[in-house]
Amino acid sequence: MIELEGLTKRYGDKLAVDHLTFQVRPGMITGFLGPNGAGKSTTMRMMLDLDNPTAGSVRIDGKHYRDLQEPLKYIGALLDAKNMHGGRSAYHNLLCLAQSNRIPASRVAEVLDTVGLTAVAKKKSKGFSLGMGQRLGIAYALLGDPEILMFDEPVNGLDPEGIHWIRNLMKSLAAQGRTVFVSSHLMSEMALTADHLIVIGQGKLLADTSMAGFIRENSRSYVRVRTPQPEQFKDAVGAAGLSVSLREDGSFEIEGADMAEPVGELAAQHRVTLHELSPQQASLEEAFMQMTAQAVEYHAHNLNDPGAAAAAGQADPPLAQNAPPAPGQQGQGPQWGKGD
Numbered sequence: 001m002i003e004l005e006g007l008t009k010r011y012g013d014k015l016a017v018d019h020l021t022f023q024v025r026p027g028m029i030t031g032f033l034g035p036n037g038a039g040k041s042t043t044m045r046m047m048l049d050l051d052n053p054t055a056g057s058v059r060i061d062g063k064h065y066r067d068l069q070e071p072l073k074y075i076g077a078l079l080d081a082k083n084m085h086g087g088r089s090a091y092h093n094l095l096c097l098a099q100s101n102r103i104p105a106s107r108v109a110e111v112l113d114t115v116g117l118t119a120v121a122k123k124k125s126k127g128f129s130l131g132m133g134q135r136l137g138i139a140y141a142l143l144g145d146p147e148i149l150m151f152d153e154p155v156n157g158l159d160p161e162g163i164h165w166i167r168n169l170m171k172s173l174a175a176q177g178r179t180v181f182v183s184s185h186l187m188s189e190m191a192l193t194a195d196h197l198i199v200i201g202q203g204k205l206l207a208d209t210s211m212a213g214f215i216r217e218n219s220r221s222y223v224r225v226r227t228p229q230p231e232q233f234k235d236a237v238g239a240a241g242l243s244v245s246l247r248e249d250g251s252f253e254i255e256g257a258d259m260a261e262p263v264g265e266l267a268a269q270h271r272v273t274l275h276e277l278s279p280q281q282a283s284l285e286e287a288f289m290q291m292t293a294q295a296v297e298y299h300a301h302n303l304n305d306p307g308a309a310a311a312a313g314q315a316d317p318p319l320a321q322n323a324p325p326a327p328g329q330q331g332q333g334p335q336w337g338k339g340d
């Protein structure tokens, strides 16, 4: 268990972490999400006592990190996989760490096997690919057989096989009852991995929720309809009291994935031809971007719409925030209800 209480970090004028209070519980994967610059790495560094908080505290199984005897046996972390001695072999890198932390040398071979690096154990780590480096960084984290594991952006730059491997590893660690805390700025990746979510933006806590709850709250389901008789269709659904919206591409949307059957029946009753009737699910990525939209630190230039930033109330109009509309409003045109 990791417990944060009012954790705060200020760099000069910059409030990088702003009074964060949350718990990371055992037996599950907790995803730590936020846009670039949200304060994820700073928070993780403070958890490991690599940075001093300006205020607040972090407790690892009830203790401050610096009070843990043999901390690698409590908490293992992958922060920066490049941060190791490139001139040493993978085996010797791990052996040095084991010896300086009173971890038996036999553990080195075990973790090399777990991360799939046994065959290259004697190779110098500076020759490792990005994926091999990530695996070695994970071997570091696992070396003390800790109950708590922390991974900062573990899938960055990995190929699909590497991503799949890390995902399964984290799941098996959580299934063993360990606490797994993993940061990312990709909602799509978290949706496949995490059981619980902590979302931050500009250092502040935006959400502390189960993944199932996040999906329930934020994933919009609807039915998409295409028809060569849009006026008749609009009249038919309007008369039935259903709310329908027209998209720019000429298709219609009706809220609720379970509406496909009633809408199909309605169209048949009114002899309206349909070219498409398909249940759809809006992506969690869109919901996450919407949640963190106001907290994005660096905005891309939106070349298509230079006035958008001004409309959004930003100080500098050319720096438009290219955020999607709110879930439930994606690309919608006019709405019709009963009697329209």
Ligand SMILES: Nc1ncnc2c1ncn2[C@@H]1O[C@H](COP(=O)(O)OP(=O)(O)OP(=O)(O)O)[C@@H](O)[C@H]1O
Residues within 6 Å of the ligand: 011, 014, 016, 034, 035, 036, 037, 038, 039, 040, 041, 042, 043, 185, 297
């Ligand atoms: N040593 C430092 N000195 C000054 N400012 C810093 C320092 N470290 C981080 N910051 C600032 O604190 C904020 C949070 O940075 P941090 O790296 O923790 O964010 P992050 O969520 O990990 O971002 P990313 O996803 O891009 O890695 C940023 O505005 C960053 O510029």
